[in-house]
Amino acid sequence: MTTQDATNSLYLQTPGETFDYLDDLRRNCPVSWDPILRGYLVTKFDDVYNVMFDNARFRLQARPEEQYQEHQPKGRVRTFNHLLSLKNIQPRLQSVVQAEIDLLIDAKAPTGHMEVYDDFAEKLPAHIIGLFFGLDRADFPLLLSYRRARHALFNSPPDAEDIARTAREEQRKMESRMAEVIADHRANPVDDLLTQLIEMTEDGAPLTDEQIVTIVARDLLMAGSETVTNSICNAVYRMLTIPGLYDKLVADPSLVPAFVEEALRFDPPVQIFWRATEEDVEISGCPIAKDTQLYTSIASANRDPEVFSEPKVFDLTRPKGKHITFSVGLHKCPGHFLARYELEMSIASLLSRLPNLRIDPDAEQPQYVGVALRNWGPIHLLFDAPKGD
Template sequence: MTPHFNPTDATFLDNPYPTYARLREEAPIFFYEPWGKWVLTRYEDVSALLRDRRLGRVLDNVRVSVNPAHAPFDAVQQGSLLELEPPDHTRIRTAVQDVFTPKHVRALEGRIAALAGALADALAARPEGEADLLTDFAEPLPVTVIAELLGVPEADRHHLVPWSKAIIGMFEPERTPAMEAAAVAAAQAFADYVRSLIAQRRGRAQEGDLISRMVALHERDPERLSESEIVANAILFLDAGHEAVVNVIGNAMVALLQRPALWERLRADPALIAGAAEEAMRFDTPLQFFERVVRQDLRYKGFSWPRGTRLCLFYAAANRDPAVFRDPERFDLTRHPNPHLAFGLGLHFCIGAPLARLELKHALRALTRLPGLTLATPPSYHPKNVFRYPKAVRVTFA
């Protein structure tokens, strides 16, 4: 029997975690008819299936347009690391992964710290002593970092957030026709823009930026990396490289400011910041679930899933599983170990995880500069299921 699970309910959207706890106990694996997909909520199952190579993002590395109107969107997604399995996934990941290694990312640390510090200082200088941490701090930081990494000119960066927000709407199971149309239009505009950057880089590569490196690789060996794959992955990096970080900063600050004693403890002891960043990703995971498709018939714990079956692996529910995390409903600044699944596992472990960790750490460090930082209003959340994040994080400070 299908358990009570209403992902459009306002109470659920405001706080899905009591529902996740009940599902872990009563129905850790069940079929949700309105989505036509299986839902899994326990850490053991999510972890195992993330690493199971019989699952993938798409069948046969091909994204099929169920709705012809979505064909332009699907064409842009084709060739993205997120949508590929080996050998294509390995080919493309090898071409770009050195830019996201911990060693390379550490070289960016000074720039990230300076950006976060400057944004916090700008807030501190406001005479009114109030702000929305999402638009005034959380968005500019990762957008600037990933845009500089890829080589997007400053004058064009204002397009990135609107395009990204529209595109991710297509991944929501409860999306509306208006969301779909916006996602298609944004994908087309974003792709056209990236193609214009590619044209600019041909023969005029800029030192160090990822689009220049991908273009150079394509010109040396078009079979190693096609132009459409450059487009798809530039969009992926720009979307994922800021969307998740914006949302985890927002979720982290809501969780901490709702617990003033923890926030003051963090301000008093910077050594706790790295642990706080990991705990924030576990406690209120921005990417609530990741969808996988069965690529070959699979039996799992008594369930028979034929090829084409779709699974929703709920990271957020797994990250509060008491079988793995002691006292999981508590935000613990010193939690260790903390094997959260916010970045996934296996083949599709987030390539940008080292960068996201660094950005969140320096965001928290910079915001501790603001004395008297307090939530001005309780947060309300976007009516979304894949991505969870507040509409605003309105704060006051001295």
């Protein structure tokens, strides 16, 4: 079937679950032109995998005509992989991550209610990345404001100039603050990941302040927090709405890692990712010209029945290792160890510290929102508050 047969847009399917729409595309038009995204949406697992993996033929490009090359050099990928390797971050994980989880839960536990996104999921990963890379708690409002603006940009159509302008303004503020932090770390090194980054080299040369700002502000503070935020919301929603799942996890907390892995497949936090063609290509029989925008549908690929048995079933016994939520190849998310750790610790802590967890039936009910970055929200929780002495 030709690409012209798809006349709808992914944007017109939201809010709400888009999986039926993606199923139809994957079966009938696996490479479809999206008029609002102004690019081709790729929906079959094998096609999505190949486009993500083949860095020679498909470059990173976030929006049509945009040059998005920050991740491209292999030296930069090596920097990310070393900086965020499990060996490098593991000594910092338990103390920093658990302490931040406890602070956020402590603030809400006495009240008996929590809104997952605002009170917990948005703050946790952003705060952790900020602390890892030299920011103070006084910087957290700036960090969250920047993240919200970039989040809005990634979920907007390519012609949303007002949203793009706000994102650029917030980015300038964030980068200006990071430049101050970098200067202070150069003068007064401390034992954190920012100091390690300052001491690293690429192609034998030290990183410039501009390169470090780009790595921290544009890459790690967004990619290292947005995915975890959305994943926490999605996991909590599924945990409390799929019959029997919450009780099963309460009874056997050892199932939490398997639950997190299946939640990542079931509701990937980044549902479409972007590429552009470096040459004329053909995908599933559809010819596509050089310099054309592509969007790979991770949400569709993770539910391809040719790869996953009963993909619409949330299965805690599903074998690990097939989903492509964190991408593949050169640009696989270097922080996937950290993301999984934060998710597992978050779910385990919510289960153990907030008993009788449930969605408030009288509050605004969750919707599945976003386009590229997707999460269930708002999720208003009720739980049994600790009894006073």
